[in-house]
Amino acid sequence: MVATRLVTAEELAAFPDDERLELIEGELVEMSPTKGEHLIVTSDLMEALVAYAFTGVGVRVLVGEGGYVLRRDPDTVL
DSSP states (O other): OOOOOOOOHHHHHTSOTTSOEEEETTEEEEOOOOOHHHHHHHHHHHHHHHHHHTTTSOOOOOOSOOOOEEETTTTEEO
16 A cells, blocks of 8 residues: 555645646545536526625625635545
8 A cells, every 4th residue: 555645725725726626635636627517507506696695685605616625634625
């Protein structure tokens, strides 16, 4: 068995933006490209969230594919 060094969320953030990577329990995983259905669903969801935000509930909608830290030690970032 070959031991590999685990990567942290901070190290992942330093990678170039053109690399589509996720971090699963400290291990880098290449993301597959998004497809049409994914884009349609996320667009519909964003539209609904923005409409809700404009009702004055005091929320802010962020769009894009930012990294979200779901777990630490070892780190998981999606």
